Amino acid sequence: MKIRFLSSLILVVAVVCFAQTGLMGGSDGIHQINTRTLGTGQIIAGTGGNITLDPWALSRGGIYYNDGEENHFHHYKLSATGNFFGGIGLTEYVDIGAALNINYDMAYADGYWDAASKIRQGDLALWAKARAPFGDSSVFTLAGQFELYLPIGVRSAGVRPRHAWYIRGNGETHPFTADEVVVGMNAITTVDLSKVNIPVRWNANIGFVYADEGANTVVYGTGLDWDVFSWATPFVEFSGEFRVEDNGMPIDIMEDPMLLTPGLRLHLPWNIELAGGIDLSVRMLRNRYNTEKEMKNTDAYTIGYTDQKGYHKTYGYTPTVTYALTGVLTWKFGFADALAERECPQGLPRVDTLVKVDTLFKVDTVVVTDSIKDADGDGIIDSLDMCPNTEAGVEVDSMGCVKDFDKDGVEDLRDQCPDTEQGATVGRDGCPLDFDQDGVPNYKDMCPNTRPNTGVDSQGCDKDEDKDGVADGRDQCPLTPKNAPVDTTGCPMDTDKDSIPDYLDKCPNSVRGVKVNKDGCPVNKKEDLDKLKTGINFKSGSTILTKPSYGTLDDIVYLMQKFADVNLEIQGHTDNVGDTEYNENLSQGRAQSVVDYMIRKGIKVNRLRAVGYGPHKPIADNKTKKGRAKNRRVELVPFYMDE
Template sequence: MKKLTLILALAQAAVFAQTGLLGGKTGLHQQDANTLGFFHFRVGTGGTIATDNWGYTRGALFTDQYGRTQELDVWDARMEKGRIDGALAGNFNFAFGLRDDLDIGVSLPIYYDHAKDYSGEAIRAHMGKGGLGDLQFYAKYRTPHFFGPDYMKTAAVVDLTVPTGWRGVGIRPRHVWFLDNEGGPTYAYTANSVMLGLTGVVSVDYNKKGVPLVWNSSLGLMIGFGDASNTLVYSTGVNLEINDYIQPFLEFSGEMRFGNDAYPFSPITDPMVLTPGINVKIPFFNIDFAAGIDIGIGNLVDGYDRKDAMDNCKDFQIKFKGETGYRASYCYVAQPLIAGIAKLTWTFGFDGDDDNDGVKNRKDKCPETFPPIVVDEDGCGIDTDEDKVFDGLDKCPDTPKGVAVDSVGCPLDTDEDTVPDYKDMCPETPKGVKVDSVGCPLDTDEDTVPDYKDQCPETPKGVKVDSVGCPLDSDKDGVFDGPDKCPDTPQGVAVDADGCPLDTDKDGVPDYRDKCPNTLPGIQVNKRGCPLRRKEDLDYLKKGIQFEFDSAKLLKSSYPTLDDIIALLEKIPEVKLEVQGHTDIVGTEDYNQKLSEDRAHSVTDYMESKGIAADRLRAIGFGTRVPVADNVSDEGRAKNRRVELIPFGYYTEGDGTVAAPSDSLLNDSTAVPPPTKSDVKPESKPEVKVKLKANAEKKVRSASKAGLKRLKNMRDRAEKAVVEMKSEAAAAAKPAETPKPAETAPAKASAPAPAP
């Protein structure tokens, strides 16, 4: 009884400890990424206690060295009165802050198994005996913040466990890496091997996001250098920070073997613990006390059903070897079904200023507010604009309340246009685009199409535009819809500056519908644009201008027509008239050019002789250059031999007087291009007075033979015509009365005479 009392007193001293996982003062099994700070110390103790005889072996059974099955821990009057049949585990630990970000520490475990049975074999085997565990050294380094949010911390922990634990005593292995990898004897309090542990720790403080939670997680690897089992060690814990003093928590932790040759891989068999608990802080003394309940997940599967618990017992037989040489075996169990657990830690140190914020550690409620953060009297960061970026770090300390900011406290500018999002009326402006004061792309011409898309950036204000900022031209007449006074002009129709179809002769009928585009001003026209009276229709009158064959001499039958034209010019004195001569392509180019010029001059000379001022007349010859029909057929060549009457100078457009389109006719795309000489059939020229037979080949030969002779005759006749024109011009200049023109013309000259 005295022995038991002594052991329980020792356990009471060690009952408050972190079991297995070291470092930090949060929870029981979880580790955090915080460090003590330079020249600070932490002393702690704690442990677990369980009164469950099934927490020793499965079904509380073992086989003694004689092969007999014995049962542990049953209540009986013959046993010691009031004894507790249970297992204890505790440790003492010490840590020292070598630097602000580096702690070193040591832990010495103490174990006791109070195991007895009816036969006393457990006592003889020293199963019910306490002892020291393996000495454990560790170092924890808080790593720099390389990734993740600013409210997350990380740390790395290195453990070195030295096999100083007692052998041959106790019954339940306290860690899974104590299991012998080769199937040899397993000791309850030591691994019998040096162990190296490497652990990563993550702490996330959601208080900085306005949520009173702290989440800690760790994952480590224990590597054995002897017969010990390599083991994965893990833990996670969520802590609810109700206030500065009370923090409930829930932890999940465990150990898992891998690469063990003697025992099969079975995570559910290895330690796996769920721990609800509460942490109480005593700020004045800087003491932390935590208590909770360990619930063995693996044991919950089978409960206290001995048949289920013993199903795979043969795969997990522990070979026991006592310090007296006693041999026994039993089925491995990782932890009790339920155990109480607690710890007590005291942190102290010199009253320095670890975070260099000007507030001593003892008064500093925010010990990690490093310069350049501006702090209050409690050592906590000041955030004047309440944007969650402390003053000192905040490059925009006057940000309006509620505005989202970046990591340096400046309002977000998602599209990087220098206008912060809370002012930006166009938050998705493409990068590099110039914007106005509200963050919208510039629109210099105010046509609703931003400059960076505007292909017509100088559109007049008020003009409707298309999707690329160019003025609309619905009728595609080259005049934008805004100034277009005739927005429905048919496509392809020539228009004036106002977008209305051209009406060259100003007769109210646009050119594209005007069948008589040369109507003189003031002349009444029909709906087709032609004069109502034929004697006022130049297009009709020009057909009466005829010449002798292959000559520039006017036929007398042309005089009445010319007199009608002269009467029109006298009636409308502001009109000027251009007379244009045209020929077909029969004959040489030079001859046809001269003939067309001479015929045009014959007409203007006659008009001058009748009193029309010379400055109102213009004679131009175009030769073969401006055909209106083909030059292959007789009909086409006949149409090309013509005189055109083009009025000009009777109205103005802009600052210039409209003139006859003499030169533009040479570039007129609507004119019929002249055929090559090979396209003209000689037999189709009606002026060649050669009698031809029906045979086409003979016709060609006849025309060819007569070519040179015909050319000579034409030249002679042309020279004679020039002499006659000069004589007539001289006679017309005399004051005598002009002879009356003949009333009729010869039958052969009823149509305009063809050019040679």
């Protein structure tokens, strides 16, 4: 239990530390780039968050292929992207900085601990921004930004590529790295109407990213900020990337990242800023969770790569999330600006320190009064008061700020939950937030997006009494035996539709319609594919069928003629002895020999397909002679047009 809690905590902390790709410490919104520079000696550092549970954020329709085998991202799948960033002002007009990208796709994780271990670093971005030397009172300003991306990212398991310039339609696309040095340039403009007493600011940028192997890409963005409060700025942003190079994949602006982001940026004490918003994909207007539309152009937008274990992954390119929560936390600090030199009255010579004044009584009495002034009447003089505007009559601490017993940011006078646990996120009333209203506060809620009025457990997740992965509220078979594979309704899967669930079915690939016994196996051996496949053999090292195989194949042909809706995938497999490419070609050739024979016997070509897996899908240990013999085989897998 402790290990589970610790791994969950690590995953949550890591997710909170994610920031949207491309974010490099701007002072407006989240994705905006403005012309403002830090100032000489000033430093900014921070991180942020971008997270979604949308399975379509990973691959089109939530479908991907692992060595040709179709897989699905059912229900919710965690995907996050981020970076840690920092920058420094070299002069009043020039800044430099860096951002390290980190990523996570919960595509292959098995449990919390495995998930936490699959956080992958991406490429390192170095940048420099120069602002045109316009006057401080100018409404209109310009700047340019240069970016250099170094390919230190991990070539590892993941799905959605994090930038459009990663795309290599004619080669392997890696989800977390461009796998090459990439350079970019941005032109930036800001129109700040606050200089004429209108609290509105508009930023816009457009640039170009050059990639040698990947796709050359135009990047763009704009944002409108409204300084309606001194402590908060609402904003709305539009940002995107557009491939302008056809490198094996059609050019279509709607098939590349394009986000609309409304949000709020908070201006906190000590130069800390916190911004939050929601990323909404403009692309979702085209095919809002319509799988048919989503999968229509999959062939044209298919990309793939080979992972560290040698498995080939292919999937339909999904340029961005459908929806995601996003945020950023920044802190600005650095060297204090020098105080302006003041003139002495009546033309007296300047004095550097109070020591040079003859007597204390000659100091101006107004200065003495200001030094002990207590403007808000809380008993703390202004020079020591960290909160100089507290309301009259409220109890304050030694720093002049309203007392907050549980340190949750809500003063005791307004705190309706004065004993909140440390670290809990609270609302304006000081009580822990519970966004999904399930009775479990956010800081304890491991599933913060459960639907209203559904039963949850102590961790805030949907109850699942039979532990089959389907919440009780949607489970049509709530008493499923432990470890039994189930479908989306929570009922035991029955792949071959023979009324024997897979967990009891000893022959789960029976042809639909054949008569089966209590174990799910065909009564007639000539209708049992598992029996028939053992009779298919080839001459040693050849794709030529042995003559005894003809009778077996004739039985299979008769079976397909009797059940006209069944189609067959003929799979060829080998052991791992010899050259891998030779084994792949041999297995493909053998599978094709079976298909060719059955076509000659009258089976239509569209009812058959041949796939050679070579040595990649063993069912036994290749280190033993018996194991290798089992791996040299032909599999008969039925499929149907209604699937």
